[in-house]
Amino acid sequence: MPVISLFAWLLVIVFLAFIACMFEDLESDVGSQSNPNSQVQLAPEMGYIHRYYNKAISGEGLSYALACTIAGTIALLLLLKFEPTYGPRAAILAIPVGAAVGSISHMIRASVCYPGRESAHKRFEQPIYLDVFYGHLVPIATHNFIAVICITGIAYIQSNLTVLSGVSGASNPFPLPLLCLIWGITVGAIGSSTGDIHYGTEREFQDRPFGEGRRVVYHGQICRYGDCGIRTSKDIVAFCAKYGGPATGLTFGLIVLFENWRTVIGMMLGGLAGAAWNPGIAAVSGIGLGIAVAIVLIVLNTWLVRWARKKFGPFVGE
Amino acid sequence: MTVTPAVEEEEKKEEEEKPKEKFEFSFDYFNESRLGLFALIVGAIIAVASFFPPLPAFVKGIGAMLVIVWGADSVRKTARYGLGTGVPSIGVLAVGFGLAGAITGMAIGSEIYHYFGIIGILGILAGVAFMAVVGYVSGVLANNEKFIGMKIPGLERGMAELAMAGTLAITLESSIVAGTWYSAAIMSPIKGYDVTPAAFFAVIFILSGFGMLQPYNSCLGADERRGRTLLMAIEIGGINCIILGAVATMSLGAVQGVPLIVLGAIVWVVYYRAYMKACMAEAYGTPGTGLIKTLGG
Numbered sequence: 001m002p003v004i005s006l007f008a009w010l011l012v013i014v015f016l017a018f019i020a021c022m023f024e025d026l027e028s029d030v031g032s033q034s035n036p037n038s039q040v041q042l043a044p045e046m047g048y049i050h051r052y053y054n055k056a057i058s059g060e061g062l063s064y065a066l067a068c069t070i071a072g073t074i075a076l077l078l079l080l081k082f083e084p085t086y087g088p089r090a091a092i093l094a095i096p097v098g099a100a101v102g103s104i105s106h107m108i109r110a111s112v113c114y115p116g117r118e119s120a121h122k123r124f125e126q127p128i129y130l131d132v133f134y135g136h137l138v139p140i141a142t143h144n145f146i147a148v149i150c151i152t153g154i155a156y157i158q159s160n161l162t163v164l165s166g167v168s169g170a171s172n173p174f175p176l177p178l179l180c181l182i183w184g185i186t187v188g189a190i191g192s193s194t195g196d197i198h199y200g201t202e203r204e205f206q207d208r209p210f211g212e213g214r215r216v217v218y219h220g221q222i223c224r225y226g227d228c229g230i231r232t233s234k235d236i237v238a239f240c241a242k243y244g245g246p247a248t249g250l251t252f253g254l255i256v257l258f259e260n261w262r263t264v265i266g267m268m269l270g271g272l273a274g275a276a277w278n279p280g281i282a283a284v285s286g287i288g289l290g291i292a293v294a295i296v297l298i299v300l301n302t303w304l305v306r307w308a309r310k311k312f313g314p315f316v317g318e
Numbered sequence: 319m320t321v322t323p324a325v326e327e328e329e330k331k332e333e334e335e336k337p338k339e340k341f342e343f344s345f346d347y348f349n350e351s352r353l354g355l356f357a358l359i360v361g362a363i364i365a366v367a368s369f370f371p372p373l374p375a376f377v378k379g380i381g382a383m384l385v386i387v388w389g390a391d392s393v394r395k396t397a398r399y400g401l402g403t404g405v406p407s408i409g410v411l412a413v414g415f416g417l418a419g420a421i422t423g424m425a426i427g428s429e430i431y432h433y434f435g436i437i438g439i440l441g442i443l444a445g446v447a448f449m450a451v452v453g454y455v456s457g458v459l460a461n462n463e464k465f466i467g468m469k470i471p472g473l474e475r476g477m478a479e480l481a482m483a484g485t486l487a488i489t490l491e492s493s494i495v496a497g498t499w500y501s502a503a504i505m506s507p508i509k510g511y512d513v514t515p516a517a518f519f520a521v522i523f524i525l526s527g528f529g530m531l532q533p534y535n536s537c538l539g540a541d542e543r544r545g546r547t548l549l550m551a552i553e554i555g556g557i558n559c560i561i562l563g564a565v566a567t568m569s570l571g572a573v574q575g576v577p578l579i580v581l582g583a584i585v586w587v588v589y590y591r592a593y594m595k596a597c598m599a600e601a602y603g604t605p606g607t608g609l610i611k612t613l614g615g
Binding site for chain 2: 038041045049050051056057058059062065069070076077080081091101105108109113114115117118119120121122123124125127128129130131132139175176178179180181224225230247295
């Protein structure tokens with residue numbers, strides 16, 4: 001039954017990836033990180049004083065690489081210390097503690113950004129609102145914790161897959177911090193590319209014709225007022241949690257699912273490292289399946305775009 | 319006034335807690351060139367000396383912090399001309415250069431040490447010099463109109479400095495983890511564990527990268543001030559020392575690791591406080607809460 005358990009662990013990883021990327025996107029929305037941040041940064045320069053949190057640690061990919069790598073490092077240290085005594089149970093302690101250290105470090109880095117960037121806006125009369133500053137730190141740390149603990153869990157599963165699934169050679173040879181670095185960059189990149197669009201178009205720029213990019217004239221003219229009162233970045237999370245976050249999580253989960261599903265199916269067709277193991281057949285069938293999946297996705301996306309254009313009116317200038 | 323030392327200490331503590339105290343921290347003496355030279359010389363001396371395992375990890379930590387401040391200053395110098403979203407890329411470029419340079423330097427130094435003895439410890443500087451040349455050439459390629467033509471003033475010098483700072487940072491931080499930069503020690507398992515110091519290169523890479531890229535990225539704006547940016551660079555150096563101290567406690571024991579953690583914690587607390595005070599003092603205002611200014615009003 002090793003194949004079944006390999007599939008089972010694959011699905012666990014996909015589920016963790018879904019949760020991780022959903023919370024990654026929501027966390028980036030708490031502080032308007034990454035792409036929407038450029039407009040938050042620009043707004044005071046154009047005369048639009050706002051109450052958004054300006055969390056410019058770096059791009060999402062890098063800042064998640066950092067938080068996840070610190071989490072992976074601390075987890076690895078604890079595993080090395082406690083695994084000889086307590087066996088695999090050490091992971092129950094190591095992964096949450098590692099993730100906690102990673103998210104606290106992330107919060108500290110996030111806390112220096114808002115004062116730094118807003119005090120650099122002195123001449124545009126943008127003050128540092130202390131309630132905005134204090135009120136966003138805990139949501140940043142908690143959302144980040146969920147994302148980082150999932151990523152550290154994925155990296156742990158990957159590096160112990162031989163023991164967990166019983167398929168020999170399934171473990172990843174990379175050390176835990178390096179796996180966390182790679183997964184962190186990936187989760188940040190997907191969260192940035194998919195989730196920011198929802199935040200940016202639906203929340204920062206609400207009054208915009210369908211399909212139009214933002215004209216340069218309107219740069220920095222973000223929506224500063226909420227449904228009731230003045231909008232802060234926290235209000236955006238509740239909105240994005242309904243659609244943007246889950247959609248981002250789904251994107252990352254599907255990427256991980258399709259990518260690994262085709263590899264495992266290919267390995268099965270190739271004999272799964274048994275007596276009849278044929279790497280050639282495994283590789284060819286895996287790649288063939290991947291191409292088939294890509295074609296199906298392209299067709300579906302084309303159909304979706306056509307449907308949306310028909311339903312929501314033509315693009316401006318079309 | 320005569321006071322006993324205990325009272326004096328208490329008074330000092332009280333004074334520190336008072337928010338009205340004005341914190342002045344000036345980098346006027348250490349302008350860009352002086353800071354660069356100072357960090358290069360001190361960093362190079364510590365990098366050469368860190369070949370010897372008895373050198374305490376906190377000395378290497380101080381060297382790494384200095385070099386990271388230099389790197390952050392170079393990122394500021396390079397990215398000031400409107401690169402905007404390119405700031406993190408510049409920092410990662412620096413540590414990318416640094417990883418290549420550090421491995422080159424470690425390999426050359428270890429090889430010379432293997433054949434010719436103690437003179438080989440200077441070989442680590444070969445990596446620094448090599449990366450200075452590579453960085454300069456890449457700066458020329460990026461700036462020259464025949465190639466990319468970015469025309470950023472001072473890019474050549476900035477790139478060379480970034481590459482050198484990255485190399486020294488990676489060298490020092492990997493010698494914190496392994497005790498030395500001797501390549502045999504870095505590639506062989508840590509005593510008693512099934513993992514090599516090379517397993518921690520990922521965290522070394524990203525930590526030193528963030529020390530260089532985050533200060534300018536987080537302080538960027540029209541009223542950005544160099545002193546404030548560099549305060550944050552030192553603060554991030556403190557965080558790096560805490561995390562690397564945890565790793566060093568595992569790999570080399572508490573004697574090496576704990577002083578580094580303590581150093582990192584002190585540096586972090588002092589400079590975080592100084593940075594926050596500087597920001598709050600220099601901002602347009604720090605209201606507890608408030609409405610936003612409407613257009614034209």
